[in-house]
Structure formats: structure tokens, C-alpha cells
Amino acid sequence: EAGVAQSPRYKIIEKRQSVAFWCNPISGHATLYWYQQILGQGPKLLIQFQNNGVVDDSQLPKDRFSAERLKGVDSTLKIQPAKLEDSAVYLCASSLERVDTQYFGPGTRLTVL
Amino acid sequence: AQSVTQLDSQVPVFEEAPVELRCNYSSSVSVYLFWYVQYPNQGLQLLLKYLSGSTLVESINGFEAEFNKSQTSFHLRKPSVHISDTAEYFCAVMYSGGGADGLTFGKGTHLIIQP
Numbered sequence: 001e002a003g004v005a006q007s008p009r010y011k012i013i014e015k016r017q018s019v020a021f022w023c024n025p026i027s028g029h030a031t032l033y034w035y036q037q038i039l040g041q042g043p044k045l046l047i048q049f050q051n052n053g054v055v056d057d058s059q060l061p062k063d064r065f066s067a068e069r070l071k072g073v074d075s076t077l078k079i080q081p082a083k084l085e086d087s088a089v090y091l092c093a094s095s096l097e098r099v100d101t102q103y104f105g106p107g108t109r110l111t112v113l
Numbered sequence: 114a115q116s117v118t119q120l121d122s123q124v125p126v127f128e129e130a131p132v133e134l135r136c137n138y139s140s141s142v143s144v145y146l147f148w149y150v151q152y153p154n155q156g157l158q159l160l161l162k163y164l165s166g167s168t169l170v171e172s173i174n175g176f177e178a179e180f181n182k183s184q185t186s187f188h189l190r191k192p193s194v195h196i197s198d199t200a201e202y203f204c205a206v207m208y209s210g211g212g213a214d215g216l217t218f219g220k221g222t223h224l225i226i227q228p
Binding site: 031033035040041042043044045048055056058091093095098099101102103104105106107 | 117145147149155156157158159162164203205207209213214215216217218219220221
């Protein structure tokens with residue numbers, strides 16, 4: 001069974017530029033999460049989708065971050081404009097059901113200069 | 114706000130010695146508990162989880178953790194570690210009943226196995 005796929009794996013941008021990350025969850029997984037992991041810290045939830053609806057986006061900085069999950073499968077996370085403090089690894093995870101094991105992708109390492 | 118505390122940022126132990134990685138969480142009526150492991154240059158992998166039933170849960174590679182509701186803890190233990198256990202270990206909690214199911218993670222504990 002294929003795991004959670006993410007691209008790109010690495011991205012370097014200048015501050016105030018925009019960037020987008022893509023996630024393809026495990027087939028059949030209805031729940032999808034985006035986490036932000038800053039160096040030296042544990043992952044922090046940004047947004048949770050159930051199919052193509054948002055369950056929780058309370059920790060998403062909505063002035064610069066946006067996310068969508070079209071057709072309840074793939075998802076994109078966008079940052080516009082990026083700030084230095086956005087440098088982090090962005091992790092996508094999916095689960096079959098809401099209270100269930102979350103399977104994580106390899107992450108996208110973002111560096112903002 | 115809900116929180117997870119991993120008191121030790123780094124734990125060095127000798128090979129074949131026992132180890133305990135500590136995890137405490139802020140009190141809540143109902144929680145689900147997880148330990149994830151991140152090996153060097155790899156993604157997060159589930160090590161073990163407690164959803165219900167027996168408070169002692171085990172992984173396939175010899176780790177175990179016990180859910181202690183009165184002490185709000187979920188410490189991870191292994192009686193004899195190997196070099197291959199060198200990794201970052203994250204404790205995570207899902208607080209149920211709030212409508213969202215995202216995980217709240219601790220800051221991680223780096224387990225260093227010394228030969």
C-alpha cells in the first residue's frame with residue numbers, strides 16, 4: 001500500500017514570496033491533516049479536513065496561509081506572503097477514520113531567506 | 114490549552130540497558146495516546162497507541178507504554194535497547210469530544226544509544 005506522498009521535498013524562497021505544497025493521502029483515507037514542525041519542536045496542527053470539508057483550522061494563520069482539499073482526495077497548502085518564521089517542515093498526514101492512526105508523509109522542508 | 118510535556122529532550126543510554134521516556138499531558142476527560150518515532154532521515158512512524166481497553170500497550174519491536182489516568186502519563190519503556198533504536202521519539206495526544214481530532218505533540222526526546 002502506497003504511503004502519504006508530498007511534494008516538493010525541499011523548497012527555498014525569499015521572504016514575501018509565495019509557495020505551495022501538495023499532498024496525496026493514502027487511498028480511501030477520508031481525514032487529512034497538515035502540521036507544521038519547527039526545528040526542535042513537535043509538529044503543530046494547522047488544519048484538518050474530513051473529505052473536502054474543514055473540521056478544524058483554528059491554528060492556521062489565515063492572513064497568510066490557505067489550504068484546500070478538492071474532491072476530498074489531494075490537498076494543497078499555500079503560504080502567501082512567506083515570513084522568516086515560516087521556515088519549518090510541513091507534514092501531511094491521513095487517517096481512515098477520525099479517531100484512528102495518522103500516517104505521515106515525508107514532509108516538505110521550507111527555508112525562507 | 115491542552116499540552117504534552119516530554120521532560121527529557123535527550124536521553125543517552127548504553128546498549129542493552131533499559132530506558133524510560135517520560136510523557137505527561139494536561140488533564141482531560143477523554144484522551145487517546147500515541148508514541149511516534151522518527152529515525153534519522155525518515156518520516157514519523159507510529160510506534161504504539163492507546164485508544165481503549167488494556168492500559169498497557171506494546172509495539173512489535175519491544176517497546177511498551179502504560180496509560181496512567183490518575184498521573185496523566187503515558188511513559189514509554191524498553192527493557193533492553195539496541196543501536197537501531199537511536200531516533201527521536203514523540204508523544205502525542207488526541208483530545209476527544211472537541212470536534213477535532215488533530216494530535217497535540219510533545220517536543221520530542223532524542224534517544225541516543227551508546228555502544
